[in-house]
Amino acid sequence: MPLDNSTENSLPDCFRKTTPKVTKMPKAIQENNKIYNLLSPLVQFGTRCHYNRFDVHGLENLPAEGAYIIAPCHQQCLMEPLAVLCFAPKPPVFLARADIFARASIRAILTFLKILPVYRIRDGQSNLSKNNTTFDASRKVLLDGFPLCLMAEGRHNNRHHLLKMGKGMFRIAGETQMKMGRSPLYIVPTGIDFDDYERPYSNLVVNIGTPIPVQPFMDDYRNNEPLALNRMRDALTKALSSLMHDIRDEDHYDEIMTLCNVLNREMRHREGLHNSPWNRFLMRQRISLEMDRLAAGNTEGKFLSLVKKSGFLIDQCRRLHLPQRLLSEHWTLAGTLLALSFVVAFAAAVMWVPFLRWIVCFCLLCYPLLVLPTHLVVKPLIADPQFRSSINFGVRFFLSILYAVVIGVVMACCQGGWMSRLADIGAWWGVAAVAMVPIEAALAGPLTVFSRNLFSNLHYWLLRLFCHHSMRGIKDICRSLEKNF
16 A cells, blocks of 8 residues: 555665656767857858968768777877867767866866876876776777768877877777677778978878778787787888878978979979978878988988988078978069069058048957967967977867957947948848958968068078079079989
8 A cells, every 4th residue: 555645754764765866968979069160160260360261181081980089290289189189970989088177177177178087107006997987988980870080199299200109099909809709890090291290270180091901900909919919010111101291301301391492393393293281291191201211221422412411401591581392482573573563552542542441440359369379379378289289279279259249249239430321230240240251261371472472582582682602502402412312
């Protein structure tokens, strides 16, 4: 016979009905998040606007079936994960070093961004066991069909050079493949190349390679795990080195990098390739490989001669504050004067034509970040150069969003003064102002690059005029390198 509420309340606690508490399970990091899905396209747009050109090659290599781990090279702090976010067909889950998860607030933000912590020896021997939780979560990500992204080298390096890889990625791959049985798991090597590591509006090239299936390594993994991990690491190292600009000779890194810049145009002409970020990347690769061949073969004398001439160019460029790429990629004098004439004529028109002046002022008011060199502010504040581009991106991205909101509200409310002629538009004028922000952000790269190239080429031709002797010596060395390479 069921008890009514009054009877049940009069009984001792041990005889009362108890309703078991339902513990809410934490949400898996790969599960759908509406806020994340709303913000992700905005971050991707901001990432693409951060570069003048964003070229992705090899998208067809991403596996259509099965799970896969994206394994990029790592030369910046945040920019490679952002590049992966821009081309991954599903929201990827990332692994990052655990020390940045120290604060609870930051940990919550990183978890929202689908980032898991990985503990290293430097984090303390006692913390290494916490990686078991991360590895379990990583396996679940892959088993649910979402891509997992691990930086192949485990640490960043602001040089075009592939570092030695750890074994964490391959251990996750082996354990996941064990659970997947015959279903395929792949490791996708991904080369990422930056024209410039610090300045915004440089060029970014993503080169996705042929996936490496994990299944062929599983017999060794079951019988001899260390051997299988080493084999997987060797396979990824070989594949990734061929997809990136990998200067292997660390002792002559600067000299080889200079040759990659100075000889790039000549090499493209020999191959019949036009000037593009992808073709410049390919030529840098080939020049570096050729230098490796010369150093390893019976042509050591030629190698040392090239290195010596390159060292001379480095010294001269530093003395004259001349960017190396201008030695071969400069504009003609006529082209430089024509571009300068266009800028002067446009500036004069803005000064004399009220309508043009109004448009320019309005555009600058909507997006002043176009003319603000935030990277120069970040540089003295951030000691580690590998973080500067990431910090600069974050500053410009969040300031752009904040400024768009502020300028939209202000323009929607203020209808007097210089905006009196547009008073009849009302609050919609604020919407127009907000709409101008992404348009100008997309145009900021080409405009900034044009201005930067114009001033650089003016500097080059002024050096040709006033430092004729030094520039003639530089030109002779460049011709000698092009002839003998």
